[in-house]
Amino acid sequence: MEIKTACSQCNLRELCLPFGLDPREVDQLDELVGSRRKIKRQQHLYRSGDPFEAIYAIRAGSFKTDVILEDGRDQVTGFQMTGEVLGLDGISSEHHSCNAIALEDSEVCVIPFVRLEELSRQVESLQHQFHKIMSREIVRDHGVMMLLGSMRAEERLAAFLLNLSQRFTARGFSPSEFHLRMTRDEIGSYLGLKLETVSRAFSRFQDEGLVAVQQKHIRILDTPGLKRILNHHASS
């Protein structure tokens, strides 16, 4: 027997669409979350070009999104974890404009978009929370542009680690110890660096006692030290 999706029971509701809704409203939201979908590691939740029908809230696991050019170059545009929403890119053209790929076995709640718009016309708090989620995505992207446009390799990696740490914290995990779900190559793509550069930056951080790195297992030893790297830039 499939357990019914229930936002009201979900411990991610503070991060997700139900945030700010009263219990009765959450029940209404529950009704439109049609189904859940399991995605195995390395499989696509959607592909660039797929018709857009729904957005997805991550229930378990994690994803990356990427954009691929004709000539094969690809750019990871984000890593998403539980409670975050995928698929917003598809609204503008009725087709998805990037790929969403599971970094580990994962599960998402499928939110049919037409019905979400319908309900958010009735439920003000849902409407507002949805707008906030979209806006948050825009702000996040601006942060990445800052990172890609004007930071050096070690600053980018420091920013990346601090960002992960903060998001793990928000989910009740340790701020200082976690497992990376993505490869050096994927991190590099996201940060606009080659995988060797990412690896070297990790090694440097390790030498300086900022983090303990063992493959994908990361322990942050000196958070203020990492933050210092971010601002310690003297030039223009």
Place this chain on the structure above:
Amino acid sequence: MEIKTACSQCNLRELCLPFGLDPREVDQLDELVGSRRKIKRQQHLYRSGDPFEAIYAIRAGSFKTDVILEDGRDQVTGFQMTGEVLGLDGISSEHHSCNAIALEDSEVCVIPFVRLEELSRQVESLQHQFHKIMSREIVRDHGVMMLLGSMRAEERLAAFLLNLSQRFTARGFSPSEFHLRMTRDEIGSYLGLKLETVSRAFSRFQDEGLVAVQQKHIRILDTPGLKRILNHHASS
């Protein structure tokens, strides 16, 4: 006498919020567009940290948005022209997270956000168009991330010029001849390059007969040639 703001009379309505609305709905939108605001060149429409109250549709002129770090580094996150919407970044935290600065004397329509949400609960087509505009911004940002993360200097500039050309075309201007409203430094910041590199890339394009550059006046001579630069990349 101030001429009343009227979306129904505005020749930008096909690009802006009124797109897809029927005449009666456009009239309703007209009512909530409280006022227009003129912004002189180099002045801020809003600043990072300002409380968020409204979004802005550009009626005339053009803007840049940027993010500034404590250490002074700044990153231009976008250039906006007529019919485009500014301020969406502010929804997520109730405060603006970037600066919006006029590149020339400009005018915007002020759209109080609370009232926009209110009306878009009643007018489905408005709701949907607003969602499309937010989504478009996300897709655009992903494109910039691609550019910053995996293109070389000349590819970035070619992509930039082609993008401008296309947006001018959509506004009824020449696709091949236009005036840049921003400096080399601002272009560089947007593209993650130094102003000297931007200048050199322009010179190179000129030498190769792709464009005619005279300060801020640009004539595109060979659009397919520019497009070829974008894909002509052999490596990973």
Place this chain on the structure above:
DNA sequence: GGACGCCTTTGATCCACGTCAATACGATTT
């Protein structure tokens, strides 16, 4: 109309990161 200031161009040099290549590590299979 002359002087000032801002923006742009161009050249010479430098360096952070990319590239290429070898090796090592860990998980999985046999």
Place this chain on the structure above:
DNA sequence: AAATCGTATTGACGTGGATCAAAGGCGTCC
């Protein structure tokens, strides 16, 4: 325990774009 494969680390070297520096163009304000 050996073999295989994907991933990660490390070293040596090359290069695209940054940096530094000097001039030149253009608008603007007295």
